[in-house]
């Protein structure tokens with residue numbers, strides 16, 4: 123009974139009852155017995171939707187009630203706002219909630235007064251690197267989806283961050299929540315924690331496989347589920363669920379497939395909608411179109427008008443929220459999603475269909491099966507407690523043999539054990555530098571001892587492997603001037619400190635510094651058949667026998683070691699520089715792209731910083747071209763090409779443009795700091811490229827677009843109306859501004875106020891008739 127919880131604030135039982143929670147679910151009760159409300163460490167490995175959030179809340183609220191401060195680590199930014207909304211319910215009892223996701227390299231001082239902070243593991247890592255003083259005040263840390271320590275890219279950050287937090291405060295209560303995994307006890311051992319390992323669910327889940335005209339269920343029964351002529355299996359299941367007044371969540375393996383499936387399934391859903399539903403859906407479709415003016419937005423709106431939707435990481439946040447809400451409100455009857463959604467966004471549904479159980483995997487060089495853990499997490503979304511009698515999760519078989527295979531592989535299988543991915547060079551490069559720079563280790567031995575506290579160390583018998591990678595990484599860091607090693611003592615250089623605080627992969631920093639230096643020395647052509655930038659010759663050997671692109675272009679003198687003016691670095695050159703670092707997710711080259719970007723490279727090679735790798739170095743050359751494609755996207759954005767054209771030209775979603783832009787902004791900001799750190803005089807060019815990409819405008823609009831509420835399109839309209847900068851806007855004729863902003867009074871008032879206009883009121887003002895602006 124919620125009245126009998128030790129250690130929690132006195133208002134909590136009533137609050138829970140108001141939410142319809144009278145009794146704890148069994149795994150929650152086990153957690154309380156294990157002391158989660160009394161400061162004990164705990165690992166809880168329980169199925170999706172079985173009440174993990176409440177366990178987290180019990181831990182955090184009781185810790186705060188004892189005068190402490192709690193941190194909740196989320197795996198995805200998209201989840202931070204959902205958790206924030208959950209926890210903000212406690213503000214009525216005087217608690218302060220803070221969220222910190224973006225903008226690395228600050229210490230988030232304002233978080234010092236918060237009782238509960240929500241952040242991604244990367245953000246926490248960066249706060250530790252920037253010595254946020256309040257980190258030491260933490261008394262409780264909760265990690266959501268801790269099984270992601272298994273993720274090669276992000277897992278190591280989580281692992282090292284937890285180790286650091288625990289080192290800073292040995293009494294820190296550590297609570298880790300996980301999906302059901304094969305080796306929960308290994309996590310508990312690593313974190314010195316009690317363990318709740320349960321497969322209890324609040325609502326029954328039946329797993330099954332569909333083939334032919336039947337749904338084969340795991341209890342051995344079969345349901346007739348017929349597929350009509352020309353109908354796909356998924357459509358048949360969606361139709362069958364609709365006939366029972368239920369909704370379906372369909373998991374597919376790519377964004378494109380999600381969009382295509384939603385488009386098709388809209389035809390299945392449409393006949394089942396009532397007039398009222400149609401009217402409400404039409405409203406939501408309009409809201410979707412309002413979010414952005416792109417093809418993705420249109421496709422989504424079209425599908426939603428018919429009661430279907432897609433959901434993937436290429437959507438903007440506004441789109442995602444509209445889809446999730448409409449699905450929860452049972453207006454949208456089917457959502458086709460990529461597996462990212464399964465990682466925690468709370469959208470339960472009557473049925474789940476796992477349509478694709480393979481996905482493209484670059485490292486496997488083709489299609490590879492999903493892990494049991496992932497498939498079980500998707501399946502776990504089936505069934506809404508209190509609304510559905512039970513949930514059903516269905517895999518789709520395309521042959522009779524596949525029915526058996528899918529039962530073996532997923533329905534009856536146990537999830538894989540989670541294994542640390544720390545002992546890999548890219549991960550250790552970053553974390554070793556940060557660990558030394560923040561003073562967690564001052565010698566090779568100290569470093570190894572620190573790494574002993576990671577999951578990796580608790581899982582391996584071969585400590586030699588870790589030592590070998592550590593030594594390689596130390597050599598790399600020393601060679602690139604990030605670390606000094608003197609008689610066994612490790613010390614970060616000033617550059618090393620900067621890199622760590624900027625949250626850069628040291629390899630990105632090296633690429634940026636080398637590129638800027640190469641530019642200064644005038645190295646920018648394709649003479650290097652030799653290798654990495656580090657050992658490329660500073661100027662082409664006279665007798666190399668190669669013809670360089672710049673020679674072909676008739677200005678070979680540039681490669682004559684002449685110092686070049688840093689102000690001449692083009693924005694494209696800088697976008698390319700940051701796009702080729704490991705911190706930027708580059709765009710893939712699709713078929714046909716290679717030729718196009720080889721041409722592009724030939725034309726614009728002079729603008730790039732550093733020597734182009736030889737075509738014989740397949741991998742590096744390919745990367746160089748992908749970076750050029752990414753840089754071209756950024757350049758398009760910064761020359762006011764409209765969003766719809768960009769999404770089409772590069773085959774991306776609007777959310778991807780935002781992602782690239784934000785990453786470029788961060789990396790260019792970092793490049794500015796690095797340039798001044800190593801005395802390179804390129805700050806002006808970099809800062810301009812950064813601001814242009816931030817606002818998505820050409821140079822002449824930078825000032826205007828910086829006024830809050832203006833943005834790229836409005837800045838261009840104002841400019842066309844003769845208002846060219848902030849100062850002019852401040853003193854502008856209101857009739858002109860109103861005309862430029864197409865008669866939108868509220869917007870005009872807002873913009874004038876932000877520009878500091880004496881009297882922004884638009885009352886009685888009419889748009890000036892002689893102002894003509896036309897962008898569309």
Ligand code: ADP
Nearest residue numbers: 142143145146147169170171172173174175176
């Ligand atoms: P998880 O994080 O494990 O995926 P959630 O914490 O989101 O699952 O819980 C799923 C749903 O169950 C939520 O709507 C929550 O309010 C509800 N819930 C949690 N605990 C209880 C309980 N003891 N009694 C009734 N409902 C509960």
